[in-house]
Amino acid sequence: MAIAYNPVVFLSNPSIVVSSLSCGYNQDVKVERLHSWQVSPTEASYIQQRLAAQVSRSNQVTTPRFIAGVDISAVNAQGTATGTVVVLEYPSLRLVETGVARGKPEFPYIPGLLSFRESPLTLAACQNLVATPDLILVDGQGIAHPRRLGLASHLGLLLNTPTIGCAKSRLCGRHEIPGVEAGSYAEVVDRGETVGVALRTRLGVKPLYVSIGHQVDLETAIYWVMKLCRGYRLPEPTRLAHLAAGGNLKPESTVAAEVSYQDKLLSKESRWDRCKN
Numbered sequence: 001m002a003i004a005y006n007p008v009v010f011l012s013n014p015s016i017v018v019s020s021l022s023c024g025y026n027q028d029v030k031v032e033r034l035h036s037w038q039v040s041p042t043e044a045s046y047i048q049q050r051l052a053a054q055v056s057r058s059n060q061v062t063t064p065r066f067i068a069g070v071d072i073s074a075v076n077a078q079g080t081a082t083g084t085v086v087v088l089e090y091p092s093l094r095l096v097e098t099g100v101a102r103g104k105p106e107f108p109y110i111p112g113l114l115s116f117r118e119s120p121l122t123l124a125a126c127q128n129l130v131a132t133p134d135l136i137l138v139d140g141q142g143i144a145h146p147r148r149l150g151l152a153s154h155l156g157l158l159l160n161t162p163t164i165g166c167a168k169s170r171l172c173g174r175h176e177i178p179g180v181e182a183g184s185y186a187e188v189v190d191r192g193e194t195v196g197v198a199l200r201t202r203l204g205v206k207p208l209y210v211s212i213g214h215q216v217d218l219e220t221a222i223y224w225v226m227k228l229c230r231g232y233r234l235p236e237p238t239r240l241a242h243l244a245a246g247g248n249l250k251p252e253s254t255v256a257a258e259v260s261y262q263d264k265l266l267s268k269e270s271r272w273d274r275c276k277n
């Protein structure tokens with residue numbers, strides 16, 4: 001059976017539009033109902049404090065088959081943002097799928113509460129994937145956050161999936177200057193607690209801020225960020241997600257997946273047939 005791109009799917013939230021190589025939600029990607037999204041900034045802060053206690057700082061990552069990266073664009077002149085998730089097959093790091101969701105964020109832009117603004121678009125993109133990620137790298141903070149619940153930790157709890165925070169800038173805490181060599185890092189300490197590291201991923205570039213998202217420990221987070229770098233400052237999952245969010249992911253960057261991935265696509269045959277009928 002031939003698999004074709006599904007037409008644009010309108011979700012229950014009419015302000016979000018999703019497109020992906022699938023039809024409807026991925027039944028394997030389940031979103032936990034942890035709270036309402038219709039909350040005030042004060043309520044959002046309380047929710048972060050409550051959920052932070054549920055974040056697992058113990059490693060549950062072994063050998064992932066599919067590794068995802070997520071990012072979201074800035075809003076355009078129409079107030080619309082683009083959330084993207086790219087899925088790479090490990091260890092080849094071949095791009096096998098890209099999910100995109102576009103919509104108008106309803107929550108205001110407030111530093112420290114960005115997960116309430118960005119998560120709905122990201123979750124919409126994730127639910128329309130065929131592949132189910134085993135590990136997700138997030139362009140944002142994990143526990144390196146004033147209330148220990150940045151976007152990476154929030155998404156990890158919502159998706160019940162290991163996540164790693166991989167931010168371009170520091171949100172809280174202080175650190176020494178890491179060494180100049182790739183792999184050098186300095187601990188980020190906030191109120192006496194090590195919440196992440198400033199990690200040099202390449203010689204001569206600014207460090208990334210890596211932290212536990214969910215179901216990983218800090219050592220594992222550092223390992224996977226370095227393992228997934230391919231000569232750029234950003235690891236491949238978030239680098240490609242960033243390009244996709246900006247509409248700059250070139251078609252030639254998409255490499256055909258291996259037979260094993262095609263098997264997974266074909267396993268969705270009955271669901272695809274139901275969507276056509």
